[in-house]
Amino acid sequence: MILPRSFYEEDTVTVAKRLLGCCLVHLEGDMTTSGRIVETEAYLRQDPAAHSFHGRTTSNSILFGPSGHAYVFFVYGMHWCMNVVTGGGPGGEAVLLRALEPVEGILVMEKRRGLKDPRLLCSGPGRLTQALAINGKYNGASLDSGPLQIWSPDSFSDTGVIPGREIVPATRVGISRARELPYRFYLKGNPYVSRRTVRNARN
DNA sequence: GTACTGATTTTCT
DNA sequence: GAAAATCAGTACC
Numbered sequence: 001m002i003l004p005r006s007f008y009e010e011d012t013v014t015v016a017k018r019l020l021g022c023c024l025v026h027l028e029g030d031m032t033t034s035g036r037i038v039e040t041e042a043y044l045r046q047d048p049a050a051h052s053f054h055g056r057t058t059s060n061s062i063l064f065g066p067s068g069h070a071y072v073f074f075v076y077g078m079h080w081c082m083n084v085v086t087g088g089g090p091g092g093e094a095v096l097l098r099a100l101e102p103v104e105g106i107l108v109m110e111k112r113r114g115l116k117d118p119r120l121l122c123s124g125p126g127r128l129t130q131a132l133a134i135n136g137k138y139n140g141a142s143l144d145s146g147p148l149q150i151w152s153p154d155s156f157s158d159t160g161v162i163p164g165r166e167i168v169p170a171t172r173v174g175i176s177r178a179r180e181l182p183y184r185f186y187l188k189g190n191p192y193v194s195r196r197t198v199r200n201a202r203n
Numbered sequence: 204g205t206a207c208t209g210a211t212t213t214t215c216t
Numbered sequence: 217g218a219a220a221a222t223c224a225g226t227a228c229c
Contacts, residue, residue, distance in 0.1 A: 041221070043221075048216085049216090049221075050216085050221090051216065051221080052216090053216060054215090054216050055216095057214085057215090057216085059213080059214070059216095060216085073213090073221085074212070074213065075212090075213085075220060075221065075222065076210085076211075076212080076213095076220060076221095076222045076223080077210065077211030077212040077213075077220090077222095078210065078211055078212075078222075078223080079221095079222045079223070081221060081222085083221085096221055098221085124222070124223070125221070125222070126222045126223060127222090127223075172221075173221070173222095174220085174221050174222070175220090175221055176219090176220090177216085195223090
C-alpha cells in the first residue's frame, strides 16, 4: 500500500530507518520506474547541515510544509536530490533518499542514465533522480497521491523494519557541518548502496 | 583499488 | 565570490 501521511509524521530518524525497504515509484505516462530504498540520511531541525538550519527561505519553504511531501533541490550545478519532508513538529526536517535497488522500468532507467550496469543506475542521490526522472517540478509534490509515490514493503516487524534486514548507521556524506552525526542509514551488505558508502564502510 | 579534477548553477545555509 | 546533501572520467599504484 501507499504510505499514508501519518507514516511521515513521526520522529525523522525513525522515518529514515523505516523507509529502508520501501519502494519509490514514479509514473510518467505509460512509463513506470521504481526501486527499493536502500540508503537514507536524516536532516533535523537544529541541525547545522540541514537546509532549514537558518530558517525559512523561498528555496527551502517546502521543508516547512506538511510531512509526506517531496523536497527536491538542485545541487552542484547539475544534479537533483530528493528528500521526503518528515516529523510531527514545527517542520524543517527531511530524509534524503541516497540509493535505490532498481525494480521496475530498468530499460527506461538505462536509457535515461546512458549506461547498463544495474549497480550504477540508482546508487547515489543524483543517480536515482536521473533514473526515475525526478526534478524540480516535483518539489512540493504529495507522495500519497499523484505520479510520485512511496509504497510500504510487504510486511513490517513490530519495529517497523523489514525482518531479516540489518540497518547500519553511519555518518553522512558530502557535508562539512555536523558531519560526525550518525544520521545515515543503509541496508547491510546491499550491493546497491552508493559508492561513497561502500568506500566509507567502516564508519 | 584510490586520488584528483572538471562540469555547471543556485544560493547566500 | 565562495560553497554546495554530486558524478564521471582519467591517471596512477
